[in-house]
């Protein structure tokens with residue numbers, strides 16, 4: 341097996357003041373700007389390191405990966421590969437996708453050979469190198485199998501073999517393990533790390549997009565945590581030394597806890613989240629003011645369930661523990677915690693979720709009182725809900741078409757996210773009995789003008 345030497349420390353790839361706006365994003369109200377997906381991203385990828393890009397859904401992780409790969413052009417700023425501005429797809433990198441992206445009518449060998457065919461490598465060399473890559477990635481004996489004959493884990497191995505056969509300087513991975521079951525993912529992760537650490541692949545740096553904190557802490561030498569709306573780098577955290585990357589290690593738990601705390605407190609300044617004795621943070625970016633409050637996409641039932649669980653544990657519980665109890669990834673827990681925060685039902689403190697007085701009352705309330713508390717809290721704290729009620733109150737008919745609210749939302753969000761925001765607002769508003777929504781006509785109607793009267797100005 342080949343061992344590849346690697347010069348570490350050189351800057352391979354660099355993003356300088358990168359901003360991304362998807363400007364062909366459908367209809368938009370006149371005078372409004374398309375939302376900024378990524379803002380002022382400055383990031384360097386050094387030779388010899390494994391970098392994880394971690395962040396909540398919609399923070400622009402995949403967009404950033406595509407920009408770094410040259411698949412997308414930045415709206416502002418530039419990407420440099422070895423100090424040279426990059427235009428078009430970078431030929432020195434390969435990407436492994438979550439969805440495997442194999443051709444079902446080609447065998448394993450043919451799928452792997454494809455990468456080399458594009459580089460016009462002669463057929464005999466193509467086969468030799470592809471068989472070697474298949475062997476390295478543990479698929480020896482399956483060269484002639486078709487993707488449908490393989491398990492998910494084996495298909496992703498083909499994805500890795502196809503990426504590695506071209507001997508890329510940079511390997512990019514976009515959620516490579518999230519379509520696999522837990523054991524298969526753990527196995528593949530371990531083997532990939534083995535190949536990387538023993539220099540059995542030519543790759544000089546790896547960048548992985550993930551929403552899984554454990555994946556990031558187990559694998560990466562540096563963890564870049566993104567925040568959303570607009571996507572920005574919130575903090576970079578140095579990875580743990582190899583011998584500490586065990587779930588039983590104290591520093592491992594501390595690092596996972598810290599990242600949990602950061603991700604579940606999207607509006608809190610990073611320095612205030614850092615513990616006295618910091619595990620390994622090496623740099624932080626100040627939190628930027630949020631331009632518009634985004635409603636987290638959760639049902640009220642989920643928020644109620646979360647609050648009741650915390651109430652049953654004495655009104656305070658560790659967020660990481662809560663995620664485990666509810667068997668939720670941070671990506672699924674985060675919107676619930678965010679909703680509880682926005683509505684004033686709970687606060688995040690030092691990695692714990694702590695119920696407020698009104699949160700405790702809500703957790704104990706029966707259905708009717710629960711609705712009443714929710715209505716008042718939503719009017720007081722959820723900007724979008726308050727705006728909908730306020731605008732409906734100003735209309736004589738107490739009705740308004742959905743376009744009225746969509747145009748406001750499209751000033752701050754992409755078209756699809758604006759729709760998702762409106763859908764969430766409808767769910768919350770209906771639950772609170774503040775307004776109704778007629779789907780066929782796309783019309784909002786004020787539910788109880790006199791109840792909604794207080795607080796919506």
Ligand SMILES: Nc1ncnc2c1ncn2[C@@H]1O[C@H](COP(=O)(O)OP(=O)(O)OP(=O)(O)O)[C@@H](O)[C@H]1O
Nearest residue numbers: 362365377396397398399400401402403404754757
């Ligand atoms: N081609 C596109 N056109 C318009 N908007 C887009 C496009 N691709 C992504 N977006 C928007 O950009 C934002 C960031 O998306 P992106 O997929 O990069 O985030 P992410 O952090 O990888 O999210 P996830 O974890 O859910 O995949 C989202 O609001 C998304 O709707």
